[in-house]
Amino acid sequence: MATTQRSSDQDRPADQRRRELLEAADRVVLRDGPKASMNAIAAEAGITKPILYRHFGDKGGLYRALAKRHTDALLDSLRAALDAPAERRERVAATLDTYLAAIETRPQVYRFLMHPAETPAAPAESGGPEAGFDVGRHSAPLLRRLGEELAQVIHERVDLGPEGERLARVWGHGIVGMMHAAGDWWLGERPCTRAELVHSLTDLLWGRIAAVPDRAGGPGF
Numbered sequence: 001m002a003t004t005q006r007s008s009d010q011d012r013p014a015d016q017r018r019r020e021l022l023e024a025a026d027r028v029v030l031r032d033g034p035k036a037s038m039n040a041i042a043a044e045a046g047i048t049k050p051i052l053y054r055h056f057g058d059k060g061g062l063y064r065a066l067a068k069r070h071t072d073a074l075l076d077s078l079r080a081a082l083d084a085p086a087e088r089r090e091r092v093a094a095t096l097d098t099y100l101a102a103i104e105t106r107p108q109v110y111r112f113l114m115h116p117a118e119t120p121a122a123p124a125e126s127g128g129p130e131a132g133f134d135v136g137r138h139s140a141p142l143l144r145r146l147g148e149e150l151a152q153v154i155h156e157r158v159d160l161g162p163e164g165e166r167l168a169r170v171w172g173h174g175i176v177g178m179m180h181a182a183g184d185w186w187l188g189e190r191p192c193t194r195a196e197l198v199h200s201l202t203d204l205l206w207g208r209i210a211a212v213p214d215r216a217g218g219p220g221f
Contacts (some may be wrong), residue, residue: 018055018065021045026109033108034115038062060138067113075149076104082153086221090160093202099179100194103187108197110187114139114180135195143180147173157221158212175205 024045028036038059042049056062081094103110151172154160160167178201186197214220 013057021047021052021055022069023063025062029066029112030108032107033111037110049200051053063138064141066122070109070113071142071145074099075146076152077102079153082157082221083219085100086207089202091221093198096179096201097194097198100179100186100198103139103183104194107187111143114184143176144173147176153169155215157215157218158209159215160212178204182209 002085007219008016021041025036025041028040028044032040038049038052042052042163046050076221077098081098081186082091084091086094100143148169149172154171155165155168157170158164182197182201184193186192192200209221212221
């Protein structure tokens with residue numbers, strides 16, 4: 001059986017096989033959330049765990065690949081909201097709503113990317129279940145990437161003066177931190193509707209964003 005798996009794995013182009021493995025991992029994450037394990041992902045893909053390690057190196061490698069996959073998709077959606085033909089406040093609200101809709105639609109994926117399993121698994125050598133993904137170690141770079149991407153968008157679109165690049169990074173990371181903290185709280189407690197949260201966060205951001213001019217020659221904000 002192992003020989004057949006190895007032969008089948010080698011017959012596929014590496015990029016195609018990696019994509020198939022990530023799709024299998026997505027299915028497990030959608031089902032299990034933060035409790036997803038390498039054993040479950042390998043079983044879903046119909047391979048042995050050593051083959052999974054060969055493609056991703058370790059759990060951290062698989063986590064980073066999944067994080068990139070979902071972050072890329074989220075960034076594409078956020079850019080589409082920012083580029084929509086609408087007034088600036090409407091685009092700010094649409095961007096916030098896009099983020100909240102993403103975590104609401106796939107909460108298990110969000111929890112896998114941002115939350116450790118509620119009950120840490122025992123180390124494999126103890127005879128207990130497989131140890132879980134070290135989410136805390138990897139979620140900070142994901143948020144950092146979102147902050148840097150948003151900072152670049154802000155810098156390209158608005159004129160923040162001679163310190164514009166630095167201020168754009170302050171804004172980018174500050175907005176991402178706000179979205180993440182508010183979204184995490186809202187997803188867990190549901191104290192209001194998504195529309196109400198979007199309206200309140202837009203009000204919080206709007207004063208300064210409304211006042212800043214578009215960058216000359218830029219795409220506008």
